Amino acid sequence: MTLPIRVAIVDDDREVRDGLTWLFRHSPGFKCVDSCASAEEALDKLPRSQPDVVLLDIQMPGQSGIDCLPDLKRRCPTAQASILTVFEDDDLVFRSLVAGATGYLLKKTPPAGILVAVRDLHAGGSPMSSQIARKLLNVLMDQPALLSNSIETCGPARPGPPIAELCPRERQILDLLAQGFRYKEIAEQLGITIHTVRTFIRSMYEKLQVHSRTEAVLRVRRKA
Amino acid sequence: MHDSLGADLTRIVILAEVARHQPGRAGVLQQIERIATISRDLVDSLNELVWATNPRHNTVGALAAYLREYASELLEPAGLSVHFDFPRQLPAQSISGELRRNLFLATKEALNNALKHARATEVRLAFALFDHQVEIVVWDNGCGFHSQPPDPAASHPNLPVPAGYGNGLRNLRERLASAGGVVQLASATGKGTRVSLSAPLVGPLPASDTNRQLREPPARQTP
Numbered sequence: 001m002t003l004p005i006r007v008a009i010v011d012d013d014r015e016v017r018d019g020l021t022w023l024f025r026h027s028p029g030f031k032c033v034d035s036c037a038s039a040e041e042a043l044d045k046l047p048r049s050q051p052d053v054v055l056l057d058i059q060m061p062g063q064s065g066i067d068c069l070p071d072l073k074r075r076c077p078t079a080q081a082s083i084l085t086v087f088e089d090d091d092l093v094f095r096s097l098v099a100g101a102t103g104y105l106l107k108k109t110p111p112a113g114i115l116v117a118v119r120d121l122h123a124g125g126s127p128m129s130s131q132i133a134r135k136l137l138n139v140l141m142d143q144p145a146l147l148s149n150s151i152e153t154c155g156p157a158r159p160g161p162p163i164a165e166l167c168p169r170e171r172q173i174l175d176l177l178a179q180g181f182r183y184k185e186i187a188e189q190l191g192i193t194i195h196t197v198r199t200f201i202r203s204m205y206e207k208l209q210v211h212s213r214t215e216a217v218l219r220v221r222r223k224a
Numbered sequence: 225m226h227d228s229l230g231a232d233l234t235r236i237v238i239l240a241e242v243a244r245h246q247p248g249r250a251g252v253l254q255q256i257e258r259i260a261t262i263s264r265d266l267v268d269s270l271n272e273l274v275w276a277t278n279p280r281h282n283t284v285g286a287l288a289a290y291l292r293e294y295a296s297e298l299l300e301p302a303g304l305s306v307h308f309d310f311p312r313q314l315p316a317q318s319i320s321g322e323l324r325r326n327l328f329l330a331t332k333e334a335l336n337n338a339l340k341h342a343r344a345t346e347v348r349l350a351f352a353l354f355d356h357q358v359e360i361v362v363w364d365n366g367c368g369f370h371s372q373p374p375d376p377a378a379s380h381p382n383l384p385v386p387a388g389y390g391n392g393l394r395n396l397r398e399r400l401a402s403a404g405g406v407v408q409l410a411s412a413t414g415k416g417t418r419v420s421l422s423a424p425l426v427g428p429l430p431a432s433d434t435n436r437q438l439r440e441p442p443a444r445q446t447p
Contacts, residue, residue: 013231019238026245086230087271090280107234108267110260111241130289131275179285179310180292182300 005122008034008051010042011084012060016107020055023111030115039068047075053118054081055105058092066092069099080121090131094139102126102205125198126205133177136208140166140174166204173200230270236263272332276325284358284425285314287324288351291331291360295349298335309350309361317353319425326403327360327421330396334362334419337392342366342417359422368411396421 007024009032011017017035024032033049036042040062046054054072056065069081082103083096093104103121105114117127128136166174169190176186187194240260244253275281275290288310299306331349338344344366352359396407396419405423 013235015235016238019242022242086234086267087274089274106267106271108237108264110264130293131281131286134286134289178289180289180296182293182296 002029004029004031005118006031006033006049006052007118008032008036008042008046008049008054008079009084010036010039010054010060010065011057012037013057016057016084020114023114027111027115030118039063039065039072043068043071043075046072046079050076051079052122054079055084055118056081056096056101057084058096066096066099069096069101073100082118082121088129088131090135093132094135097132097205098208100209102202120198124202126202128177128201128204130178130180133174136204137174137178166207170200170204170207173197174204177201230267233263233267233270237267272328276328277321279321282318282321282324284317284319284353287319287327287358288314290328291349291351294328294332295335295347299339299347302339304339304344305346307346307348309348311351311353314353317425319358323358323403323423323425326399326405327358327423330399330407330421331360331362333392333396333399334421337419338362338364338366338417342368344416353425356425357422358425359420361418361420363416363418365416368413368415368417 007030009017009020009024011020014037017037021032021035024030033051034042034045036045038060039056042054042056054076056069056072058065065083072081073079080103081101082105083093083101084105084107085092086107088104088106096104103117103126105117109117120127172190173186176189181189183194183197187197190197237260240256240263244256244260248256281287281290292308292310295306295308335347335349338347342364344364346365348361348363350359350361350363352361393407393409400407400421400423403423405421408420408422409417410420411417
């Protein structure tokens with residue numbers, strides 16, 4: 001038997017928190033290890049419980065979910081963080097991805113969908129809608145250095161400079177996502193498996209985060 | 225504003241979800257399930273409104289991608305197969321928020337008709353752009369309408385349409401007319417339905433120009 005996925009919920013709304021806690025408690029294969037009402041509480045408690053997946057609300061009194069992400073990822077390095085949001089606001093979602101989230105979950109998602117999404121995230125998948133893909137493409141257009149024609153840049157992100165680049169395959173997948181293609185269609189079109197599509201998307205997220213960290217380092221160095 | 229609306233709706237979704245899993249009378253549980261569904265639909269509508277009113281999405285490409293995604297998400301879970309006929313590359317052309325919203329809502333209506341009334345198993349969605357004109361076609365292999373000639377004249381507003389489709393169709397025509405566009409409907413019993421929505425990318429003329437023909441092409445300046 002496989003170990004249950006250990007989930008933590010961070011949301012200032014008690015009803016949402018209790019509802020989700022209830023859901024994970026009553027679903028086989030999941031375990032709710034913590035439920036926190038603020039980013040500060042999460043930064044304090046989660047390093048002890050070391051959850052596999054953290055569901056993080058964005059707007060909370062005190063530090064926002066997005067702002068606490070880099071710290072949270074440092075203190076819980078094996079946790080996958082997913083932003084919990086009411087709307088698919090591409091700006092907020094994008095900012096969370098850059099800050100270290102590898103997924104985002106819409107709060108209205110029915111329980112079965114939430115469980116699938118958490119399981120996916122834990123298994124290495126990341127969701128990307130056409131809106132987010134278009135946003136990512138726009139960011140890349142402004143920074144052509146991120147686009148590479150070399151196949152060697154495919155695969156997991158490398159930490160630190162030289163800055164992460166998207167390989168042609170990732171770029172292809174991003175283009176199709178931006179046109180509203182589903183993972184299944186992309187897999188068929190490119191002759192790869194859905195699993196491979198998901199792996200590429202996850203690696204794009206990781207590169208995006210590496211890139212933003214590198215940029216932050218450069219900014220700090222310039223200031224010094 | 226929409227943030228707090230959305231947060232409250234989300235609370236209802238989650239409370240109803242927890243409540244319907246508690247022991248209780250069947251009738252009550254059924255009603256709670258309705259509440260859960262309705263509030264989720266409301267969050268969806270609000271989400272669509274947020275997308276429709278954000279000027280950042282005012283491009284033909286963003287509209288096409290959203291429609292494609294919407295159709296897959298609506299029809300695939302219901303077991304229908306969806307095929308797309310979209311251009312490989314869309315020019316980076318801008319589209320007014322008004323037209324984008326109307327085309328989205330009209331396409332949504334047509335797709336939902338295929339899902340809810342037509343008993344279709346297959347839907348095709350086509351998107352084309354030519355001569356500054358957008359055309360979206362929704363075709364389904366469902367039951368179709370009787371008393372409806374399968375020709376373009378079917379777009380005539382006075383032709384009878386079956387119960388269940390009437391209101392939706394009126395909505396479609398009004399939406400497209402307000403954008404200076406037209407709806408064409410072709411259907412026959414057992415032969416499916418084809419709904420074509422087309423509208424000029426350059427919207428209807430301003431209200432001050434109501435005397436001029438809406439469908440008149442823009443005047444060209446001679447050198």
